[in-house]
Amino acid sequence: MGEITLVIHGGAGTILRSKMNPDMEAAYRKSLQAALDRGYQLLASGATATEAVVAAVRVLEDDILFNAGKGAVFNRAGRQEMDAALMEGKELRAGAVASIHNVRNPIELARLVMTRSEHVLLMGEGALEFARMQEMKMEPDDYFFSQQRYDQWKKLQGTHQTAMDHNDEDPAKKMGTVGAVACDGNGNLAAATSTGGMTNKAFGRIGDTPLIGAGTYANNKTCAISCTGHGEPFIRAVTAYDVSCLMEYRGLSLKEAMHFVVHDKLLKIEGEGGMIGVDAQGNGEMIFNSEGMYRGIKSSRGQNEIGIYRS
Amino acid sequence: MGEITLVIHGGAGTILRSKMNPDMEAAYRKSLQAALDRGYQLLASGATATEAVVAAVRVLEDDILFNAGKGAVFNRAGRQEMDAALMEGKELRAGAVASIHNVRNPIELARLVMTRSEHVLLMGEGALEFARMQEMKMEPDDYFFSQQRYDQWKKLQGTHQTAMDHNDEDPAKKMGTVGAVACDGNGNLAAATSTGGMTNKAFGRIGDTPLIGAGTYANNKTCAISCTGHGEPFIRAVTAYDVSCLMEYRGLSLKEAMHFVVHDKLLKIEGEGGMIGVDAQGNGEMIFNSEGMYRGIKSSRGQNEIGIYRS
Numbered sequence: 001m002g003e004i005t006l007v008i009h010g011g012a013g014t015i016l017r018s019k020m021n022p023d024m025e026a027a028y029r030k031s032l033q034a035a036l037d038r039g040y041q042l043l044a045s046g047a048t049a050t051e052a053v054v055a056a057v058r059v060l061e062d063d064i065l066f067n068a069g070k071g072a073v074f075n076r077a078g079r080q081e082m083d084a085a086l087m088e089g090k091e092l093r094a095g096a097v098a099s100i101h102n103v104r105n106p107i108e109l110a111r112l113v114m115t116r117s118e119h120v121l122l123m124g125e126g127a128l129e130f131a132r133m134q135e136m137k138m139e140p141d142d143y144f145f146s147q148q149r150y151d152q153w154k155k156l157q158g159t160h161q162t163a164m165d166h167n168d169e170d171p172a173k174k175m176g177t178v179g180a181v182a183c184d185g186n187g188n189l190a191a192a193t194s195t196g197g198m199t200n201k202a203f204g205r206i207g208d209t210p211l212i213g214a215g216t217y218a219n220n221k222t223c224a225i226s227c228t229g230h231g232e233p234f235i236r237a238v239t240a241y242d243v244s245c246l247m248e249y250r251g252l253s254l255k256e257a258m259h260f261v262v263h264d265k266l267l268k269i270e271g272e273g274g275m276i277g278v279d280a281q282g283n284g285e286m287i288f289n290s291e292g293m294y295r296g297i298k299s300s301r302g303q304n305e306i307g308i309y310r311s
Numbered sequence: 312m313g314e315i316t317l318v319i320h321g322g323a324g325t326i327l328r329s330k331m332n333p334d335m336e337a338a339y340r341k342s343l344q345a346a347l348d349r350g351y352q353l354l355a356s357g358a359t360a361t362e363a364v365v366a367a368v369r370v371l372e373d374d375i376l377f378n379a380g381k382g383a384v385f386n387r388a389g390r391q392e393m394d395a396a397l398m399e400g401k402e403l404r405a406g407a408v409a410s411i412h413n414v415r416n417p418i419e420l421a422r423l424v425m426t427r428s429e430h431v432l433l434m435g436e437g438a439l440e441f442a443r444m445q446e447m448k449m450e451p452d453d454y455f456f457s458q459q460r461y462d463q464w465k466k467l468q469g470t471h472q473t474a475m476d477h478n479d480e481d482p483a484k485k486m487g488t489v490g491a492v493a494c495d496g497n498g499n500l501a502a503a504t505s506t507g508g509m510t511n512k513a514f515g516r517i518g519d520t521p522l523i524g525a526g527t528y529a530n531n532k533t534c535a536i537s538c539t540g541h542g543e544p545f546i547r548a549v550t551a552y553d554v555s556c557l558m559e560y561r562g563l564s565l566k567e568a569m570h571f572v573v574h575d576k577l578l579k580i581e582g583e584g585g586m587i588g589v590d591a592q593g594n595g596e597m598i599f600n601s602e603g604m605y606r607g608i609k610s611s612r613g614q615n616e617i618g619i620y621r622s
Contacts, residue, residue, distance in 0.1 A: 241553075
């Protein structure tokens with residue numbers, strides 16, 4: 001069995017140590033560690049990369065601290081709209097959902113689109129119809145409501161300004177897209193991303209998260225990538241697949257390719273954010289150009305790290 | 312001023328000469344030539360690549376023969392849902408819309424998303440709200456209704472089978488995604504794609520057309536690409552951006568890159584269809600792995616060709 005590695009993120013943005021308090025930081029670290037442990041435990045017991053990334057993302061979706069699932073932000077219409085995507089590196093299978101609501105775990109719905117539909121991307125009411133057919137676990141609006149999220153949205157309501165969920169002044173409100181990438185013992189890769197989008201985003205806006213090649217990509221020949229940041233530049237740069245192409249066509253390592261995309265290509269088009277990646281040898285990387293990124297890595301090489309700030 | 316080139320497509324699929332009648336073939340040729348002439352005339356008079364591809368796609372959207380705009384197919388709910396995308400190669404600007412209805416020219420709405428919104432991809436009711444704010448030309452359901460399209464859908468209704476619009480036995484019903492790519496006199500590239508999707512597709516399914524990097528991509532450093540075919544493999548292969556990466560990172564020519572993607576990479580994942588492309592030197596290509604592709608090219612080098620079948 002080869003090396004096993006799990007890398008997770010909980011969003012990138014202006015996360016400053018000076019604005020964080022010890023209790024809040026401890027809460028983030030605890031949540032990130034729980035997701036990391038859950039996914040890694042599965043990998044260690046022989047589960048596939050797909051099972052591990054879905055399990056890790058589920059833990060983050062069920063946590064009010066992060067902008068996905070339970071903690072999703074409000075859009076301009078005062079409602080949560082969530083997106084998620086999953087891709088497997090072995091046969092390039094993929095599933096994604098966009099603009100869904102009331103689904104407890106969007107990443108599970110993305111998995112069912114991949115395994116039980118003939119499509120890759122389903123959106124809106126059609127995706128919800130599919131969710132009901134598949135007997136997905138749904139939750140009432142109350143489940144997703146949090147006073148803090150609501151206040152964050154109310155502050156912006158009535159304007160056309162949007163906020164990256166993690167660029168609020170109060171670090172307690174800086175929650176982001178979540179994601180996980182893994183390499184399992186058979187060298188299979190998988191990537192999963194889930195998000196509630198941007199606070200006050202226009203109804204119907206789709207970011208990079210559910211777009212295969214933009215926010216999420218996996219290919220056993222190269223890497224698995226999950227992105228977080230301002231979605232539009234990530235779409236225009238076809239960010240996740242660009243890392244894969246730099247490795248496959250130009251021979252760059254995972255770290256070199258991710259560094260070039262995050263610190264050169266994305267910055268040129270004002271693409272603030274970051275990404276996590278893993279290759280088929282179990283190398284894992286976490287690279288971002290923002291002030292911070294909630295992140296963690298655990299591997300059979302003994303890595304077990306949680307990070308929040310730039311340094 | 313450099314070379315100018317316009318390339319268009321009207322969909323790919325099982326288009327057999329033996330099933331076509333002379334009147335139908337003449338109608339397709341006339342429509343393709345009209346779109347080609349319209350876009351090329353603009354380029355020749357100094358218009359930008361963006362203006363040319365939008366104008367050419369508009370002509371095809373207004374034509375009942377093609378599966379876009381007026382001629383869009385019916386989905387499983389008995390309604391037309393249309394997608395479109397536009398990308399400019401100079402600054403990698405892009406705009407796209409998914410699952411919209413009653414908009415006369417979806418490609419114009421994609422252009423307004425690019426130029427007048429902060430987003431790249433808008434879908435469904437949110438995109439329609441944006442369309443109304445921008446005073447887009449809307450049409451009643453009657454405008455989009457055609458008995459032939461309706462009969463095509465009725466044949467499949469009640470089943471979960473889908474049909475590529477151009478894989479019907481009757482060539483008169485074989486209409487496809489439309490697209491255009493152009494190189495203008497300043498070496499700027501643009502790509503535009505518009506579609507009504509697949510007959511009887513699940514409500515809310517999004518294909519490759521509106522996804523930047525999958526069905527549509529443009530970058531002045533490499534190429535502009537518009538794809539047509541079975542959307543899901545095109546999404547999983549990040550098809551349009553893959554051509555660009557093979558050119559930028561591996562040094563392949565436009566033709567070599569398109570050939571490799573269409574005849575090798577796509578075929579390995581059962582990706583039936585094709586694409587049109589242009590590079591910044593004004594080279595244009597039309598490559599497909601299906602029985603046929605409605606297509607045309609016109610350039611300052613004297614090319615002026617319309618094609619339908621493989622040979």
